[in-house]
Amino acid sequence: xxxxxxxxxxxxxxxxxxxxxxxxxxxxxxxxxxxxxxxxxxxxxxxxxxxxxxxxxxxxxxxxxxxxxxxxxxxxxxxxxxxxxxxxxxxx
Amino acid sequence: xxxxxxxxxxxxxxxxxxxxxxxxxxxxxxxxxxxxxxxxxxxxxxxxxxxxxxxxxxxxxxxxxxxxxxxxxxxxxxxxxxxxxxxxxxxxxxxxxxxxxxxxxxxxxxxxxxxxxxxxxxxxxxxxxxxxxxxxxxxxxxxxxxxxxxxxxxxxxxxxxxxxxxxxxxxxxxxxxxxxxxxxxxxxxxxxxxxxxxxxxxxxxxxxxxxxxxxxxxxxxxxxxxxxxxxxxxxxxxxxxxxxxxxxxxxxxxxxxxxxxxxxxxxxxxxxxxxxxxxxxxxxxxxxxxxxxxxxxxxxxxxxxxxxxxxxxxxxxxxxxxxxxxxxxxxxxxxxxxxxxxxxxxxxxxxxxxxxxxxxxxxxxxxxxxxxxxx
Numbered sequence: 001x002x003x004x005x006x007x008x009x010x011x012x013x014x015x016x017x018x019x020x021x022x023x024x025x026x027x028x029x030x031x032x033x034x035x036x037x038x039x040x041x042x043x044x045x046x047x048x049x050x051x052x053x054x055x056x057x058x059x060x061x062x063x064x065x066x067x068x069x070x071x072x073x074x075x076x077x078x079x080x081x082x083x084x085x086x087x088x089x090x091x092x
Numbered sequence: 093x094x095x096x097x098x099x100x101x102x103x104x105x106x107x108x109x110x111x112x113x114x115x116x117x118x119x120x121x122x123x124x125x126x127x128x129x130x131x132x133x134x135x136x137x138x139x140x141x142x143x144x145x146x147x148x149x150x151x152x153x154x155x156x157x158x159x160x161x162x163x164x165x166x167x168x169x170x171x172x173x174x175x176x177x178x179x180x181x182x183x184x185x186x187x188x189x190x191x192x193x194x195x196x197x198x199x200x201x202x203x204x205x206x207x208x209x210x211x212x213x214x215x216x217x218x219x220x221x222x223x224x225x226x227x228x229x230x231x232x233x234x235x236x237x238x239x240x241x242x243x244x245x246x247x248x249x250x251x252x253x254x255x256x257x258x259x260x261x262x263x264x265x266x267x268x269x270x271x272x273x274x275x276x277x278x279x280x281x282x283x284x285x286x287x288x289x290x291x292x293x294x295x296x297x298x299x300x301x302x303x304x305x306x307x308x309x310x311x312x313x314x315x316x317x318x319x320x321x322x323x324x325x326x327x328x329x330x331x332x333x334x335x336x337x338x339x340x341x342x343x344x345x346x347x348x349x350x351x352x353x354x355x356x357x358x359x360x361x362x363x364x365x366x367x368x369x370x371x372x373x374x375x376x377x378x379x380x381x382x383x384x385x386x387x388x389x390x391x392x393x394x395x396x397x398x399x400x401x402x403x404x405x406x407x408x409x410x411x412x413x414x415x416x417x418x419x420x421x422x423x424x425x426x427x428x429x430x431x432x433x434x435x436x437x438x439x440x441x442x443x444x445x446x447x448x449x450x451x452x453x454x455x456x457x458x459x460x461x462x463x464x465x466x467x
Contacts, residue, residue, distance in 0.1 A: 035202075
C-alpha cells in the first residue's frame with residue numbers, strides 16, 4: 001500500500017489531537033501545547049505544522065511554503081522536519 | 093552570585109477546593125486542610141487566571157481536593173480556554189457524569205487526568221477509603237467516548253507497586269494515552285504514612301524492569317512515565333524546576349504558593365491573591381523570591397557544580413527531614429544529612445518485612461484526622 005521512505009510519512013499529515021498549536025505572546029513564538037507541557041517552535045517548524053490539517057498533502061505543503069517564502073528546494077528540509085514531528089508524535 | 097532573572101510562570105495550578113470525596117493515604121494536601129476555609133469565588137479565580145495568563149502562563153491545572161465539587165468549574169474552564177490556556181482537569185473522576193463531561197467539552201476543556209489508586213477494586217477502594225473503582229472505570233470510558241486525551245495517574249507505593257504490570261494492563265485496556273506511574277512524594281499525608289508506603293529497593297528494581305519491558309512491547313500506544321522516587325537516588329530532583337521559575341500554585345483560600353507545600357515552610361510570608369496582583373506576587377513577593385537563584389544556598393550546594401541542574405533539591409523535603417528549609421535536600425548523597433534518608437529506607441524495609449498483608453496502620457486523609465493536625 002504505502003511506498004518506502006520517505007512515504008512512511010502520512011500522505012495527509014494532521015496535527016495529533018493531543019497537541020494544540022498557538023502563538024504565545026510571552027514567548028514571542030509559536031508553541032505546541034499538550035497535557036501539562038509545551039514545546040517552543042521555530043518559525044519554519046510552525047509554518048509547516050500550521051499546514052498539517054489532514055487536507056494538505058506533503059507536496060502541497062512544500063509547494064505552498066516554496067511560494068510563501070520565495071524559495072526553491074524546500075522538499076528536504078520540510079520532509080526532514082515532518083519526519084522528526086512524526087517521530088515525536090506531533091503529527092499523525 | 094548574580095540577581096536571578098525572573099522568567100514568566102508557565103504552570104498555573106488552581107487548587108479550587110480542599111474538599112474531596114476520597115481519603116487517600118498519600119495525599120500531598122496539607123494535613124490541616126480542614127482548617128483552611130474561605131474558598132475564592134468565581135470572580136477572584138477569573139482575575140487570577142487573567143493576570144497569570146497576561147504574565148505568560150500557558151498551562152492551567154484545575155485540581156484540589158476534587159475540582160468537580162466546585163459548581164463553577166465549567167465557567168472557569170471556559171474562561172481559561174478563552175484566555176488561551178491549555179486546560180487540564182486533574183480529578184478522581186467522582187462527579188464526572190456524562191452530562192458534566194459534555195458541558196466541560198463545550199467549555200473547551202483540553203485534557204483530563206484521571207487518578208486510580210490501583211488495578212484492583214479491592215486495593216483501589218482500600219487506599220482511597222472509598223468504593224470508587226468501578227465508577228472510575230466508567231469515567232475512563234466516558235473520557236474516551238468524548239474523545240479527550242487521557243492521562244491516567246497512579247500514585248505508587250509499597251502496596252501497589254508489586255501490581256505494576258496489572259496497572260499498565262488496565263491503562264492499555266482503558267486506552268489511556270499516557271500513564272503516569274508517580275512514585276509517592278513524602279509530604280502532607282504521605283509523610284505521615286511514610287513508613288508504611290515507602291517501597292523497598294527490590295520492589296523498585298523489579299518495577300522499573302517491568303516498565304521497560306512494556307515500553308518495548310507497546311511502542312507508541314501509551315506513553316509510560318516512571319520516575320524512580322528521589323529517596324533512592326544519589327541526587328535530588330530539580331524541584332519545581334527551581335523556585336519561582338515556572339510554577340505558580342493558588343490554594344483554595346487564595347494563598348499563592350511557589351510549591352504545593354510552601355505553606356509548611358517557616359520564614360515565608362505567603363502572599364494571598366485577595367491582597368496582591370499575580371504580577372506583584374510573582375515578581376516582588378518575599379515568598380517567591382526567597383529561594384530564587386542561588387544566594388540562599390548553603391554548602392555543599394553553594395559550591396556544587398550541579399546546583400544549576402537540581403537547584404539544591406526540594407525545600408519542603410529539606411525542612412521536613414532536617415528542620416532547615418535552606419539545607420541541601422538530604423536525598424543528595426553529598427548532604428551531611430543523607431543518613432536520614434538511608435534510615436527511612438531501612439526502617440521502611442524492616443516494616444515491610446514485619447507487616448502481615450493488610451494490617452498496616454495507615455492514616456487516611458479525612459476531615460476528622462485533619463482536625464487533629466490543626467496548629
